[in-house]
Amino acid sequence: MTKIKILIVGTGGMAKTHVEAYREMASVDVVGGVDVNQQALTSFCDLHSIAHRFNSLEEAISWGEFDAVSNVTPDRLHYSTTMSLLTAGKHVLCEKPLATNFDEAREMADAAAAANVINMVNLSYRNVAAIQKAAEIVAQGLIGQCRHFEASYLQSWLTQPAWGDWRSDSKWLWRLSTAHGSKGVLGDIGIHILDFTCFVAGSLPRDMSCRLKTFQKAPEDQIGEYVLDANDSCAMNLELQNGAIGVISATRFASGHHNDLRLRIYGDLGGVEVRFEKAVGRVRMCVGDDINDEIWRDVEAPEVESTYQRFVEAVGRGANGVPDFAMAASLQRALDCAELSDQQGGKRIVI
Ligand SMILES: NC(=O)c1ccc[n+]([C@@H]2O[C@H](COP(=O)([O-])OP(=O)(O)OC[C@H]3O[C@@H](n4cnc5c(N)ncnc54)[C@H](O)[C@@H]3O)[C@@H](O)[C@H]2O)c1
Incomplete structure (x- = not known):
């Protein structure tokens, strides 16, 4: 079985919940972590035995060896980070709220649909x-x-x-x-x-x-x-x-x-x-x-x-799950x- 390779972007408090959920799934490998805070990145990746570590999303995208992402950055960064990931053709489970305003949320929903990738929001x-x-x-x-x-x-x-x-x-x-x-x-x-x-x-x-x-x-x-x-x-x-x-x-x-x-x-x-x-x-x-x-x-x-399970299943079957970016944009x-x-x-x- 080919495992789905997941990158965790933002390795703070909520990232622990994401990685623990993925660890329960045989079909998933958490292959990398990204954080601008070196200490947060190191302690998180050490604790969860994550091999690849990046101080910026750009470095991780250049590396590229992942299929899907949990975006667990602070709210104000969801838009810019997710848009970069969509451009790179990656599936994204983004933390709530999808963005900090409707215009950005709608742009994200439109970009995800155009990129034809799985896009879901962690309305947990x-x-x-x-x-x-x-x-x-x-x-x-x-x-x-x-x-x-x-x-x-x-x-x-x-x-x-x-x-x-x-x-x-x-x-x-x-x-x-x-x-x-x-x-x-x-x-x-x-x-x-x-x-x-x-x-x-x-x-x-x-x-x-x-x-x-x-x-x-x-x-x-x-x-x-x-x-x-x-x-x-x-x-x-x-x-x-x-x-x-x-x-x-x-x-x-x-x-x-x-x-x-x-x-x-x-x-x-x-x-x-x-x-x-x-x-x-x-x-x-x-x-x-x-x-x-x-x-x-x-x-x-x-x-x-859980939403984490539904996200992984959606990536596996290639059809979007709920709640998706469009729904989160309405909210x-x-x-x-x-x-x-x-x-x-x-x-x-x-x-
Ligand atoms: N679904 C839920 O129930 C739930 C619960 C808690 C938090 N959240 C959401 O999760 C997100 C993160 O919250 P948190 O409590 O983990 O916050 P946090 O501050 O503990 O963690 C955020 C991490 O992102 C890192 N970061 C900042 N800029 C970055 C960048 N450009 N690239 C990569 N990493 C960067 C920070 O250094 C920090 O380690 C927020 O959007 C929050 O609303 C959701």
Whole structure:
């Protein structure tokens, strides 16, 4: 069997999740790593026994001995790095958000389609079995026509140190600074909860209004080179193309929740609820006669393939998988509209 040769670009925190997922797959060899930070590159490649190491993507592309890439660079670099890889004809699994604005995301989707390569985005909550099950329940019509939803993504790394000290660790500081390419909580985890909601509802946003807020977190709103101006909390009010309306929020100030997601969708025949709390997914529904007695029943959710597995399979069979760049570009458009709405005092924006 010819193995698929994978290059990891950006060997920071999230790259570990990628390489560990690939290590589980017999059909894959992780052949190289790229990072501009020599120390990050060396320790990552040593730890994961990766032979070929590059300080720039250009060097890796000149070498060329790889089929596909996990792009795990910071958000602001997804566009330039991915465009170089597409030009080189490589398959790309890009981290979320695909880009930092819709124009770049659309260009990436168009370039990937023109290059005829596999292009997928790591909207990682698609890996949670409960979410896939909830989407299936809605698609089967068990809750009827979607009418209403409420969703939240709750993190608290600004109020507790479980993931390290945000005041001194660059991997948190860049997320707080627009000059370092961050779109704040909206771009970082707002994208996840937006995808989570739209995926389960089976429908993309039609219009929205949004409020974003950046709280003072340091004297002069600055730590070293990082100006802390990216949003910390967001609250969106949306209508989906299927006519359902609802609210989606995301924050880094949700004390008591390190990384929890919740979604409830109600239709004219019932409701479904998904929770991903302390890394455990659960789905329950209230449908049929149960709606008369308010009975919510847990639903079994069989394990699902991860996005990493689906990416590798897509490369192997030569046909694209989901979620792809085009889908991620649609979500990027919604994020741009959220920012625009906030800049206009929470005005409703048609997407
Ligand atoms: N899907 C998820 O659930 C999830 C979770 C965490 C992070 N992410 C995403 O993963 C990406 C990386 O996040 P992270 O937490 O690993 O950040 P990080 O800061 O820990 O790692 C990024 C790495 O990229 C390197 N880098 C910077 N410029 C580079 C370049 N030009 N070429 C190669 N490497 C370069 C940095 O030196 C660093 O080692 C971000 O886009 C983030 O949004 C996704």
